[in-house]
Amino acid sequence: MCLGIPGQVVEPPIGGLARIDVSGVRREVSVAFVPDVQPGDWVLVHVGFALAKIDEEEARATLDLLAEAIAAELA
Amino acid sequence: MRYVDEFRDGRAAHAIAAELRTLVVPGEHVKLMEVCGGHTHAIYRHGLDALLPEEIELVHGPGCPVCVIPMGRVDDAISIAERPEVTFASFGDMLRVPGGRRRSLLEAKARGADVRTVYSPLDALAIAQREPEREVVFFGVGFETTAPATALTLLRARELGVENFSVFCNHVLIGPALRAILDSPDAEIDGFVGPGHVSTVIGTAPYGFVAREYGRPVVVSGFEPNDILQAIAMLLRQLRDGRCEIENEYGRVVREEGNPEAIAAMARAFSIRPDFEWRGLGPIPHSGLRIADELADWDAERRFEVPGARIEDAKACRCGDVLRGRAKPWECSVFATACTPEKPLGTCMVSAEGACAAYYAYGRHHR
Ligand code: SF4
Numbered sequence: 001m002c003l004g005i006p007g008q009v010v011e012p013p014i015g016g017l018a019r020i021d022v023s024g025v026r027r028e029v030s031v032a033f034v035p036d037v038q039p040g041d042w043v044l045v046h047v048g049f050a051l052a053k054i055d056e057e058e059a060r061a062t063l064d065l066l067a068e069a070i071a072a073e074l075a
Numbered sequence: 076m077r078y079v080d081e082f083r084d085g086r087a088a089h090a091i092a093a094e095l096r097t098l099v100v101p102g103e104h105v106k107l108m109e110v111c112g113g114h115t116h117a118i119y120r121h122g123l124d125a126l127l128p129e130e131i132e133l134v135h136g137p138g139c140p141v142c143v144i145p146m147g148r149v150d151d152a153i154s155i156a157e158r159p160e161v162t163f164a165s166f167g168d169m170l171r172v173p174g175g176r177r178r179s180l181l182e183a184k185a186r187g188a189d190v191r192t193v194y195s196p197l198d199a200l201a202i203a204q205r206e207p208e209r210e211v212v213f214f215g216v217g218f219e220t221t222a223p224a225t226a227l228t229l230l231r232a233r234e235l236g237v238e239n240f241s242v243f244c245n246h247v248l249i250g251p252a253l254r255a256i257l258d259s260p261d262a263e264i265d266g267f268v269g270p271g272h273v274s275t276v277i278g279t280a281p282y283g284f285v286a287r288e289y290g291r292p293v294v295v296s297g298f299e300p301n302d303i304l305q306a307i308a309m310l311l312r313q314l315r316d317g318r319c320e321i322e323n324e325y326g327r328v329v330r331e332e333g334n335p336e337a338i339a340a341m342a343r344a345f346s347i348r349p350d351f352e353w354r355g356l357g358p359i360p361h362s363g364l365r366i367a368d369e370l371a372d373w374d375a376e377r378r379f380e381v382p383g384a385r386i387e388d389a390k391a392c393r394c395g396d397v398l399r400g401r402a403k404p405w406e407c408s409v410f411a412t413a414c415t416p417e418k419p420l421g422t423c424m425v426s427a428e429g430a431c432a433a434y435y436a437y438g439r440h441h442r
Contacts, residue, residue, distance in 0.1 A: 004220070033223060046272065052330075061326065069305075
């Protein structure tokens with residue numbers, strides 16, 4: 001139950017709820033904890049609640065570090 | 076970006092593993108604890124243990140909500156569920172957790188109790204609205220990852236005036252559990268892979284005491300294989316440089332301040348219990364949440380009488396040692412014999428996030 005799953009907001013939220021695509025399945029999820037989400041945003045979903053917006057820039061920063069590790073290993 | 080596959084690149088995994096070999100001194104022993112059961116599961120699922128140099132030992136922490144629930148609370152849940160007027164709603168992985176005499180909610184259901192599996196506490200509230208003649212009780216379990224969901228559901232129940240709904244609250248806090256582990260005399264843990272999803276709620280600041288008071292580094296990590304390897308590398312770099320800090324590998328999701336809305340919901344709906352018993356770890360001060368007085372009408376513990384008995388763990392069971400990182404699952408004499416995922420004796424075997432279940436599922440039956 002503790003594992004969050006990334007999902008993408010597909011429609012603008014109405015009344016604190018939004019339709020979210022979680023690995024191909026659409027679910028109605030509470031966005032009360034991430035009030036400013038928009039369609040297209042990725043969120044982390046836990047037991048029917050979006051707990052955090054996933055930050056694309058930060059994700060890229062982590063991937064850049066991983067790419068650096070590969071480059072260092074090849075050098 | 077889909078935020079999964081990008082963090083599973085095998086080349087990056089091997090590159091980090093190569094770096095790890097340069098970060099350890101041959102023959103030394105570095106003991107790291109991954110606090111969260113989700114990490115334990117990912118480590119064995121992806122075989123990350125095999126990529127680590129032998130100097131690094133991973134021990135598994137208490138961050139599996141199913142694993143830490145004491146048997147007495149399971150018996151209390153069963154006693155509520157067996158009331159004829161009650162519909163008992165629970166996450167699926169709590170149903171097989173054995174209470175005293177190895178009885179579980181699933182067995183109560185087989186004997187006729189109205190026990191239903193829900194995906195979210197909001198589903199339980201919806202049942203209460205649909206079936207006003209039933210007393211619907213939600214089994215609130217989990218750390219700060221699930222507690223905000225229960226909190227918001229309670230607040231919503233009050234707002235909507237749903238009187239036939241209540242929560243049997245067993246939510247726990249990760250900070251006091253970490254402190255209990257650090258205080259145990261033979262802890263000897265060099266650093267912590269911090270829980271990713273709890274931290275989306277509480278942020279990274281609450282781990283400060285681990286560095287300040289105990290001199291141990293913490294790196295909050297995501298759940299993909301390269302997240303975990305990277306977090307381990309960050310811990311080792313700290314140890315090599317003689318640093319001791321709280322770092323965040325999971326910046327795409329975890330912010331330093333956490334999720335203020337979720338924290339506020341918890342603060343409104345809950346108060347902190349003076350102490351709460353943890354399976355295998357015993358009572359830990361200020362580690363559990365109860366329902367706040369202003370929501371007392373939605374508190375199942377105040378609505379129904381529960382036995383409230385404290386039940387000793389079975390003698391053979393070493394869940395307490397496993398949860399503290401003192402024993403590996405295969406060191407327990409009943410592992411994979413009297414205790415299996417089909418018929419668990421201890422809680423660590425029930426949930427996929429439990430260390431014993433992860434070792435069993437991925438064939439780590441011996442060293
Ligand atoms: S094998 Fe079973 S009884 Fe032994 S520690 Fe693991 S869960 Fe507990």
